[in-house]
Each structure stands twice: as C-alpha cells, then as structure tokens.
Amino acid sequence: MTERALYVYALVPHRPGAADGVTGVDGHPLRLLDVPGTGVAALVHDADPTPYQGTDEEVRRRVAEQDAAVVAVWERTGTALPMTFNVLVAPDTPSDVPADAPRDARDARSARSAEERLREWIASHADGLRARMDSLADRAELRVEITVDRAASARDDERARSLEAELADRSPGLRRLLTRQLEQIRRESAERLADALYADVRHRLLAVAEDLRERSRSVRDADELGVLSAALLVRRSDIEAVGAVLAAVRDEQPAARIRFLGPWPPYSFADLSDDGPQGASAPAAARG
Amino acid sequence: MTLDDLVEVLLNKGAVLHLDLIVAVADIPLIGVSLRAAVAGMETMLEYGMLRQWDADTRAWAMRSAARHELELRAGEESVVRMYGGHLLDDDFHTTWRPGTVHLTDRRLVVLRRDPREVLWEAELSAVRAVRLESERTVGGESRTRVRVETADGAGALLSAADPERLRDLLVRTCPGPLTSDGPRSPLPGPDERALVEGHLWYREPRRDGPLWRGGNGRLTPAGLVWKSPLDARPALVLPAADVTAVRPGAERGPGGEGTVFTVETGSRGTVTLAADEPRRWVEALGSPRDAPALPSA
Known part of the structure; x- marks a missing residue:
C-alpha cells in the first residue's frame, strides 16, 4: 500500500513545538497535526496503514515507547487524551469498506487522505474533546491494587486456629477432611476481611481522588484475594494524600498487600462520556 | 473505556x-x-x-460465520436442549464466570462461547457421575442456583444456566449410567445471615467533589447492612449492626422522589444517607435488627 496512514498517540491542546524532539514507536519522529479553529491537535507519526504485530516482547517495548512519548508531550501540554495501542487512521479506500460500514463511509464520493479524515473527525467532536481535556488538566492517573494474604487474614479466626491445632495429631484421612474445612474457613474469613477493607479503602480514597474506576482483577497469586483494583483520577497536588491513605491502610491491616503505581497520563479517564453510553464510566446517577 | x-x-x-x-x-x-x-x-x-x-x-x-453459535454435532448425535449459561473457570489464577450457551446432546454436555468461538467446557455424558443444584450467594446478596457436574476423572464443573432445574432434570434423564443427584442443596444460612430486608437501595456515596447517589442492592441481616453496586467489585458499604447508633427518616428529596431518604448514624462512618422506595421497612428493621422478623425480598 502506498497511501500513508497516521498512527495516533493522543489528542492534546495545540501548543506549537510540543512534539519537537519526541520520538515514538520504533523511533519514529512525532509531529502535531493541527486542526485549525479547534485548538486541538493530534500527536501522530506517519505510518504504513498496517498495525504493529509481533511477539509479546516486541509489543511490550513498543507500548513502553508509546507511553514514553505520550508522557513527554503530556508534561508539556498539561493535559492529553491518550489513545490505546495501534490506533491508525488510514486514507479512504472505498473498495475495502465493508458493506456493513456506516453510511457516510460507503457514500464517500471522493477518497480522503488520512489527515483529512482525522481532521474532520476531530473538528466534528471538538467541543467534547476540549471539555474532556479541560477536565483532565493538571490531573494524573494512579493505579491502586490491594489484595489480602489468605493465610494472614485468617490468623485471627478462632475456628481456623483451633482446627490448625487439631490437625497435628490426627490420622491422614481425618487430616484431609479437616484441611478442607480449614480451607473453607480461611476462604470465608478472607472474603469477610476483603469486603470490609474494600468499603473502608474506597471511602477514604474517594475523599481524595476525583474519580475511581474499577478494573478487572489482576490477582495472579493463588495465596492472595483481590480487594480493590482501581484507577484513580487525582489532582497532582493530591497524589501524596493518596499515598498517605494507602500507608495508613498498610499499617492498620497487616494482611493487606498494596501496589501503588503512577502517576500516568489519564489513560483510564480519557473517554468522552458526554456523548453516548460508556461501558466503564461512572454510574449514571444524579449528583446530589 | x-x-x-x-x-x-x-x-x-x-x-x-x-x-x-x-x-x-x-x-x-x-x-x-x-x-x-x-x-x-x-x-x-x-x-x-x-x-x-x-x-x-x-x-x-x-470473519465469523452465520453458524457460529451452533454446536457441531457428531454423526448421529442429537441435540436435547440448548440454553444460555456459563462455566466457572476456577484455576490457580482466575475465578471467572465465562458466559456462553449450554448445549446438552444425547452424548455430551458442552458450554460454548460464540465470539470468539470456543468450547469453554465439555464432558461426555458417559463420564458424568453426579449432578446437583447448588445455591450460590453472590457478594451483592443475590442468590443464584448453579448446576454442579461431577465427572469420572474426579474433575467437574460448576455451570450456570437459564433454567438450572430443567438442565439438571434433562441431564439426569439423558445420562446413560446411574447418576447421583439431589434437590436444591444450599448451605443453611447462619443465624446472622438471614435477610431481614433485601432489595434495591440508593446510597449517597461521599466523594471529594460532593456526594453521588448510586443505585445498588442492599441486604440487611442481623449482622448488619451491606450495600453493593453492580459496578463495583465488592460492597462499598459494610455497616456492622453494632456500629449503628440511630436511624431516622430524612427530609431531603432522594433519587426516588420525596419521602424516600433515610439516614443511619454510625460510629465509624458518621451519617450514612440512603434512599429506598419503601424506606419505612429499612428504617424499622435497621432500628431493631435482632428482633425484626424476616421479610420477603423487597
């Protein structure tokens, strides 16, 4: 394919020079594609209209490169709507447009370049994009992962303790049975602790963070039970306060294991919730 | 997203x-x-x-084909029933319900996912040794009936199904060998776990920039009140009964209209604001959880 496509990293407020010297995936030099009249620009590199494919290692390297590029420009512009990996805008290629594509794509009379398509898209969404950028200005995303250690969380459980004591001088058959009971008690005990801890930590984090979005669990250790896995949207000046909350939780609850990551560009909060339903956005309830 | x-x-x-x-x-x-x-x-x-x-x-x-949601039958194999359902993936790393369609044929029991097409779980009926219904209480307090299937190799699966009773009955009838099966077997709830009031409940969640009314499921037991939103991984509100010091109707307008709001004074959380279509039931039961009679689900 000879037509050029654009690989899009993020949408940012247009600040001439903000991409100068920044390189992206595979060392591609980045540029800002300005959309006149909107104040919005797209951070892009010129690419073949072919998504990146490769081994997991290559993907990791490229994702890290993309992240570094977005962070560098984000720090200069103060806000950004980052894209996921492999967002490519291709020129119109009418023969490739499938029959079930939206009408405007099918009806396109003249093929547009990738730049024209992206500019048109940004111009038609400019108000929403600017509003979202403004609401994310001076904010960062933090990631909080909390789990509890199953064994440690049952340490205070009297039933578990007495069963453990009983185990030692029993026959192998009975020991198997008791071990199963012990596992059940530990499971229930850990679940109770996780519920109480979740409610408490969520309450304390929401006093500091502006938004909290839960993510799917990433517990990989069978000895742990997931409590909270969330992305927080936090004012830069409040990042330390989040750390203080987590430090307090760690001190209060010895069974808790805490991972605290960031600050990152607001990857999990860049969706445009003002037009149309968004799967992971905040619940549709009235602010009281 | x-x-x-x-x-x-x-x-x-x-x-x-x-x-x-x-x-x-x-x-x-x-x-x-x-x-x-x-x-x-x-x-x-x-x-x-x-x-x-x-x-x-x-x-x-x-590239999915039109026939993607149909099970490919072997020669001579006949379909008995098909219903929505799922399979509980439970290995060292995950405990996840994977949704799909449960297919029972005269030879196999299969849980199939449509997109991307994948057999989530499969067993030959000749290898099925036991089937029974289990009651599972989700964190949010809802009770679901699941179908436990045990197989000859000692493994087995926990399945969900749109009509678990029917699936069990058909499975018992279709399986060639004698099958161990029993009626609903749910672990008896302890004295502190029976629900006094349960149903939709609004929780006015305090947030940095002002509180947010959120809808979810409330469950009041003698042990206390638990509220969970379907969007959250775990309950956002866990109030032990001993922590509740007072309950009173609220004056403000709630998401459900006038007269739906009530407040709970607690030792650990301060004032907790809630709203329900029938707040009186919650207020009364919260006021004396130990003495309140068990009520049907709200």
Whole structure:
C-alpha cells in the first residue's frame, strides 16, 4: 500500500513545538497535526496503514515507547487524551469498506487522505474533546491494587486456629477432611476481611481522588484475594494524600498487600462520556 | 473505556461497534474500533501481553460465520436442549464466570462461547457421575442456583444456566449410567445471615467533589447492612449492626422522589444517607435488627 496512514498517540491542546524532539514507536519522529479553529491537535507519526504485530516482547517495548512519548508531550501540554495501542487512521479506500460500514463511509464520493479524515473527525467532536481535556488538566492517573494474604487474614479466626491445632495429631484421612474445612474457613474469613477493607479503602480514597474506576482483577497469586483494583483520577497536588491513605491502610491491616503505581497520563479517564453510553464510566446517577 | 472493556465490547457485543475509522488489512477490517472507544489505557497490554490475542480475536470476529453459535454435532448425535449459561473457570489464577450457551446432546454436555468461538467446557455424558443444584450467594446478596457436574476423572464443573432445574432434570434423564443427584442443596444460612430486608437501595456515596447517589442492592441481616453496586467489585458499604447508633427518616428529596431518604448514624462512618422506595421497612428493621422478623425480598 502506498497511501500513508497516521498512527495516533493522543489528542492534546495545540501548543506549537510540543512534539519537537519526541520520538515514538520504533523511533519514529512525532509531529502535531493541527486542526485549525479547534485548538486541538493530534500527536501522530506517519505510518504504513498496517498495525504493529509481533511477539509479546516486541509489543511490550513498543507500548513502553508509546507511553514514553505520550508522557513527554503530556508534561508539556498539561493535559492529553491518550489513545490505546495501534490506533491508525488510514486514507479512504472505498473498495475495502465493508458493506456493513456506516453510511457516510460507503457514500464517500471522493477518497480522503488520512489527515483529512482525522481532521474532520476531530473538528466534528471538538467541543467534547476540549471539555474532556479541560477536565483532565493538571490531573494524573494512579493505579491502586490491594489484595489480602489468605493465610494472614485468617490468623485471627478462632475456628481456623483451633482446627490448625487439631490437625497435628490426627490420622491422614481425618487430616484431609479437616484441611478442607480449614480451607473453607480461611476462604470465608478472607472474603469477610476483603469486603470490609474494600468499603473502608474506597471511602477514604474517594475523599481524595476525583474519580475511581474499577478494573478487572489482576490477582495472579493463588495465596492472595483481590480487594480493590482501581484507577484513580487525582489532582497532582493530591497524589501524596493518596499515598498517605494507602500507608495508613498498610499499617492498620497487616494482611493487606498494596501496589501503588503512577502517576500516568489519564489513560483510564480519557473517554468522552458526554456523548453516548460508556461501558466503564461512572454510574449514571444524579449528583446530589 | 479500558482495553479489557474494549475487548469485552468487541468480542461479546459486536452490535454496539461503531466503525468510525477503518484500517483495512488484506480485506479484513482489522481495527474496527471507533476513535472514541480507542481512547484508552494501554498499560493493560503491558500487563497482559494480549495484543496478539486481541488482533486474532478481532479477526475471528470479523470473519465469523452465520453458524457460529451452533454446536457441531457428531454423526448421529442429537441435540436435547440448548440454553444460555456459563462455566466457572476456577484455576490457580482466575475465578471467572465465562458466559456462553449450554448445549446438552444425547452424548455430551458442552458450554460454548460464540465470539470468539470456543468450547469453554465439555464432558461426555458417559463420564458424568453426579449432578446437583447448588445455591450460590453472590457478594451483592443475590442468590443464584448453579448446576454442579461431577465427572469420572474426579474433575467437574460448576455451570450456570437459564433454567438450572430443567438442565439438571434433562441431564439426569439423558445420562446413560446411574447418576447421583439431589434437590436444591444450599448451605443453611447462619443465624446472622438471614435477610431481614433485601432489595434495591440508593446510597449517597461521599466523594471529594460532593456526594453521588448510586443505585445498588442492599441486604440487611442481623449482622448488619451491606450495600453493593453492580459496578463495583465488592460492597462499598459494610455497616456492622453494632456500629449503628440511630436511624431516622430524612427530609431531603432522594433519587426516588420525596419521602424516600433515610439516614443511619454510625460510629465509624458518621451519617450514612440512603434512599429506598419503601424506606419505612429499612428504617424499622435497621432500628431493631435482632428482633425484626424476616421479610420477603423487597
């Protein structure tokens, strides 16, 4: 394919020079594609209209490169709507447009370049994009992962303790049975602790963070039970306060294991919730 | 929207896809992701290394055939029943319900996912040794009946089904060998676990920039009040009964209208504001949880 496509990293407020010297995936030099009249620009590199494919290692390297590029420009512009990996805008290629594509794509009379398509898209969404950028200005995303250690969380459980004591001088058959009971008690005990801890930590984090979005669990250790896995949207000046909350939780609850990551560009909060339903956005309830 | 959600949307709910910008590779619309939906968190991929799977799944989705949700029957095999359901993946790393369709034939029991097509779980009926219904209480307090299937190799599965009783009955009738089966067997709830009031409940969640009314499920037991939103992983409100010092009707207007709000004074959380269609039931039961009679679900 000879037509050029654009690989899009993020949408940012247009600040001439903000991409100068920044390189992206595979060392591609980045540029800002300005959309006149909107104040919005797209951070892009010129690419073949072919998504990146490769081994997991290559993907990791490229994702890290993309992240570094977005962070560098984000720090200069103060806000950004980052894209996921492999967002490519291709020129119109009418023969490739499938029959079930939206009408405007099918009806396109003249093929547009990738730049024209992206500019048109940004111009038609400019108000929403600017509003979202403004609401994310001076904010960062933090990631909080909390789990509890199953064994440690049952340490205070009297039933578990007495069963453990009983185990030692029993026959192998009975020991198997008791071990199963012990596992059940530990499971229930850990679940109770996780519920109480979740409610408490969520309450304390929401006093500091502006938004909290839960993510799917990433517990990989069978000895742990997931409590909270969330992305927080936090004012830069409040990042330390989040750390203080987590430090307090760690001190209060010895069974808790805490991972605290960031600050990152607001990857999990860049969706445009003002037009149309968004799967992971905040619940549709009235602010009281 | 995060990549996890994106994958979920793309693979399981293809109908909501908006093809704003299309990249065509070898005549297959590979990245059929609207720019809006693509604004997302890529660190997820750093963690899961799932990009290739994502591409492969997207291709599979693009090329799916019309017959994708049908089970391919073997020669002479006959379908007995098909219903929506799922399989509980429970290994060292995950405990996840994977939705799909439960197919019972005269030879096999299969849980099939449509997109991307995958056999989530499968057993030959000749190997099925026992089937029984189990009651599972979800964290949110809802009770669900599941179908436990045990197989000759000692493994087995926990399945969900649109009509678990029917699935069990048909399975018992279809399986060739004698089968161990019993009626509903739910662990008896302890004295502190029986629900006094249970049902939809609004919780006015305090937040940094002002409180937010959120809908969810409330469950009041003699042990205390638990409230969970279906959007949250765990209950956002866990109030032990001993922590509640007072309960009173609220004056303000709630999401359900006038006269729906009530407040709970607690030692640990201060004043907790809630709202329900019938707040009186909650207020009365909360006021004396130990003495309150068990009520049917709200």
